[in-house]
Amino acid sequence: MSANSNGNKTVQTTAICGTLANMMVGVKNGTLDLDKASRITKLAGQINESFYAEVKVAKIRAGSW
Numbered sequence: 001m002s003a004n005s006n007g008n009k010t011v012q013t014t015a016i017c018g019t020l021a022n023m024m025v026g027v028k029n030g031t032l033d034l035d036k037a038s039r040i041t042k043l044a045g046q047i048n049e050s051f052y053a054e055v056k057v058a059k060i061r062a063g064s065w
Contacts (some may be wrong), residue, residue: 016044020040021035
C-alpha cells in the first residue's frame, strides 16, 4: 500500500493482479490447494466490486457518469 496526495492509503492494483496470477500458477503446479485458492478468488471479487463502486461514486461526484 502507498499513500495518495490526500494521505489516504491506496492499493496497487498491479500487485493484486500479480498475486492472483501467481496463485493460478500455484494451483496449476499443485503448490496451492484449491480451497485456499477459492477463498482468495472470492476475496479478490469483493475487492473488485469495491473498486467498481468507488469509481462509480467518483464519476457521479465529478458529473461524468
